Amino acid sequence: MGLAEWSVLWVINITNELSPSNPPSIIHVLNNFLKVVVVVVVVVVVVVVVVVVVVVVVVVVVVVVVVVVEGSLEVKLPTIWTDEKQSRAEAERRERSEEKRVEEKE
Numbered sequence: 616m617g618l619a620e621w622s623v624l625w626v627i628n629i630t631n632e633l634s635p636s637n638p639p640s641i642i643h644v645l646n647n648f649l650k651v652v653v654v655v656v657v658v659v660v661v662v663v664v665v666v667v668v669v670v671v672v673v674v675v676v677v678v679v680v681v682v683v684v685e686g687s688l689e690v691k692l693p694t695i696w697t698d699e700k701q702s703r704a705e706a707e708r709r710e711r712s713e714e715k716r717v718e719e720k721e
């Protein structure tokens with residue numbers, strides 16, 4: 616039986632004990648109230664722990680993916696950067712030679 620099922624059955628049992636023919640004492644009411652509060656606190660703590668664990672797992676997966684992708688890009692980035700530098704240099708050379716041709720024609 617799960618925690619949620621157990622908690623619901625416990626609350627139902629507490630409410631079944633109360634009846635007009637058997638009026639509860641203040642001690643009984645406070646005792647039952649504290650039981651319900653404890654169950655609610657336990658459920659909230661379990662939910663928070665589950666959420667924290669899920670967040671940690673997601674962060675770890677994201678970090679691993681980033682490390683793997685960045686590691687694979689390290690091989691490609693210098694080549695891309697070199698190609699970009701070469702294409703810029705070639706474009707500048709073409710511009711200079713074009714300017715020289717224009718100057719020679721004048």
